[in-house]
Amino acid sequence: MELELSHIRKQYGKNYALDDVTIPFTENIFGILGANGAGKSTLFKILTGNISKYSGDIYLDGEKTDVCKEAFRRNLGYMPQEVVGYPWMKVQDFLEYFAVLKGMPVRKKSTQLEIDRILEKTNLKEHRYKRFSELSGGMKRRVLFAQALLADPRILILDEPTAGLDPKERISMRNMIAEESKGRIILLATHIVSDIECIAYQVVLLKKGKLLGCKKPQEWLEELHGHVYELMCDYNEMEDLQKRYRISNIRQEMNGLAMRVVTDEKLSGKNISMVEPTIEDVYIYYLEK
Numbered sequence: 301m302e303l304e305l306s307h308i309r310k311q312y313g314k315n316y317a318l319d320d321v322t323i324p325f326t327e328n329i330f331g332i333l334g335a336n337g338a339g340k341s342t343l344f345k346i347l348t349g350n351i352s353k354y355s356g357d358i359y360l361d362g363e364k365t366d367v368c369k370e371a372f373r374r375n376l377g378y379m380p381q382e383v384v385g386y387p388w389m390k391v392q393d394f395l396e397y398f399a400v401l402k403g404m405p406v407r408k409k410s411t412q413l414e415i416d417r418i419l420e421k422t423n424l425k426e427h428r429y430k431r432f433s434e435l436s437g438g439m440k441r442r443v444l445f446a447q448a449l450l451a452d453p454r455i456l457i458l459d460e461p462t463a464g465l466d467p468k469e470r471i472s473m474r475n476m477i478a479e480e481s482k483g484r485i486i487l488l489a490t491h492i493v494s495d496i497e498c499i500a501y502q503v504v505l506l507k508k509g510k511l512l513g514c515k516k517p518q519e520w521l522e523e524l525h526g527h528v529y530e531l532m533c534d535y536n537e538m539e540d541l542q543k544r545y546r547i548s549n550i551r552q553e554m555n556g557l558a559m560r561v562v563t564d565e566k567l568s569g570k571n572i573s574m575v576e577p578t579i580e581d582v583y584i585y586y587l588e589k
């Protein structure tokens with residue numbers, strides 16, 4: 301399956317939330333990175349049919365498609381950032397509700413079997429009769445992921461799936477997403493670079509509505525080779541260095557602070573060493589430029 305966004309534009313007044321964005325998505329995980337206001341939510345709202353006024357076209361397997369049509373929506377699973385308004389609902393009822401919205405038959409064995417399958421996959425079986433208000437943040441996220449998986453959609457849209465999770469839950473969510481990637485197009489928007497670093501097939505960088513690129517992590521890293529340094533310094537030098545350079549990380553070491561600098565300048569010196577870039581460096585280099 302291939303989903304292609306072609307020259308997508310969305311304007312609010314004079315401001316372009318998306319400006320001529322063309323991306324071909326194939327069956328794999330695409331990490332969508334961008335600072336606040338980059339256009340990630342706008343992109344998702346278009347794909348989920350929540351914004352209808354935009355220009356450009358969307359193609360599914362080479363054919364122009366209308367995202368509001370049943371045929372497209374049947375293929376789509378959407379995990380929003382949060383859910384509001386269901387504190388009294390039990391996990392089981394919540395999933396049944398969404399199963400019906402997705403066109404599955406009400407109170408039929410096939411629907412129940414599908415819910416069982418999803419609860420198993422997302423480790424929620426023992427929590428199925430808990431109310432939303434009784435769930436931890438991590439469990440709520442899993443329920444939201446679970447409803448996105450109902451009816452086995454070919455396209456999964458995940459909006460900040462690990463926001464607010466502790467490191468253990470974040471890893472568990474990441475693994476669950478990776479397990480679901482076979483035969484699916486997964487679009488995962490996040491601010492958290494480590495979420496996609498190891499699971500994304502390609503990383504999409506969006507900045508103020510513009511597409512900076514859609515490339516494999518390795519390609520982004522190769523492009524940044526020679527632009528990342530580690531500078532050893534002490535606290536007194538820190539402020540000055542922060543003013544001069546884009547800093548992607550600061551680490552405490554026995555003999556001082558190791559500052560990770562992302563720059564176009566060629567740096568050399570006793571306390572300076574060139575290091576291999578990470579996706580975090582890529583983010584800082586392109587999005588904070």
Ligand SMILES: Nc1ncnc2c1ncn2[C@@H]1O[C@H](COP(=O)(O)OP(=O)(O)OP(=O)(O)O)[C@@H](O)[C@H]1O
Nearest residue numbers: 312315316317334335336337338339340341342343
């Ligand atoms: N309903 C709206 N009316 C006016 N401007 C809007 C509206 N929705 C979004 N925008 C603007 O469009 C741009 C893109 O916003 P969008 O919410 O898509 O970004 P985002 O990458 O999802 O940001 P965040 O990570 O903060 O959710 C921003 O400049 C935003 O202010």
